[in-house]
Amino acid sequence: QKEVEQNSGPLSVPEGAIASLNCTYSDRGSQSFFWYRQYSGKSPELIMSIYSNGDKEDGRFTAQLNKASQYVSLLIRDSQPSDSATYLCAVRLNDYKLSFGAGTTVTVRA
Amino acid sequence: NAGVMQNPRHLVRRRGQEARLRCSPMKGHSHVYWYRQLPEEGLKFMVYLQKENIIDESGMPKERFSAEFPKEGPSILRIQQVVRGDSAAYFCASSSMGETSTDTQYFGPGTRLTVL
Numbered sequence: 001q002k003e004v005e006q007n008s009g010p011l012s013v014p015e016g017a018i019a020s021l022n023c024t025y026s027d028r029g030s031q032s033f034f035w036y037r038q039y040s041g042k043s044p045e046l047i048m049s050i051y052s053n054g055d056k057e058d059g060r061f062t063a064q065l066n067k068a069s070q071y072v073s074l075l076i077r078d079s080q081p082s083d084s085a086t087y088l089c090a091v092r093l094n095d096y097k098l099s100f101g102a103g104t105t106v107t108v109r110a
Numbered sequence: 111n112a113g114v115m116q117n118p119r120h121l122v123r124r125r126g127q128e129a130r131l132r133c134s135p136m137k138g139h140s141h142v143y144w145y146r147q148l149p150e151e152g153l154k155f156m157v158y159l160q161k162e163n164i165i166d167e168s169g170m171p172k173e174r175f176s177a178e179f180p181k182e183g184p185s186i187l188r189i190q191q192v193v194r195g196d197s198a199a200y201f202c203a204s205s206s207m208g209e210t211s212t213d214t215q216y217f218g219p220g221t222r223l224t225v226l
Contacts, residue, residue: 004152032212032213034214036217042219042220043201043217043218043219043220044153044201044217045217046214046215046216046217049212049214051212088152088153095213096141096143096158096165096166096205096213097155097158097166097169098143098145098153098155098215099155100145100152100153100154101152102151102152103152
């Protein structure tokens with residue numbers, strides 16, 4: 001079983017729609033969860049971090065965490081063409097090491 | 111406010127040569143992490159360093175790869191006798207707090223290594 005798994009893509013959504021990204025993790029002791037955005041050929045850019053159960057909103061982005069289900073998600077509201085990228089879910093396995101999912105590629109259709 | 115800096119951005123080496131990748135952490139950060147991203151794959155942890163100390167190198171191949179973070183200067187990831195399978199993007203990240211649950215790692219632009 002992979003440490004971090006993301007829903008397979010690619011995900012194509014029309015402009016203005018909601019893009020929903022899912023991630024599950026295997027280590028029940030994980031405490032910290034991150035979503036990074038990576039444009040093609042570029043480096044990962046942190047867009048959200050979440051540490052406790054529930055929702056966390058930042059602009060058009062909402063992260064949701066459910067530790068009992070070992071599940072973390074990212075919603076992108078009012079999707080824009082500039083949101084087209086690969087989204088990486090990362091889980092901190094111990095106090096420093098990040099384990100990444102393979103990523104979900106999102107394409108927003110104008 | 112300079113972010114994490116890496117150089118070179120692109121590096122081409124022939125099989126058997128050495129590759130040296132450099133990383134300067136963000137100002138105020140003393141914790142450095144190296145990750146490798148193979149084509150069409152996610153990032154994989156390689157090594158975690160603090161100044162003059164390797165804390166965890168469990169993700170780094172036992173042979174040909176080494177890393178250091180000297181008291182002065184950038185962190186260096188060194189790959190000796192490169193092979194084609196080493197072709198990948200190598201990302202450095204840095205953080206300020208290291209081993210705390212809320213610590214955040216910020217990534218540099220990466221070095222894209224191509225082995226001919």
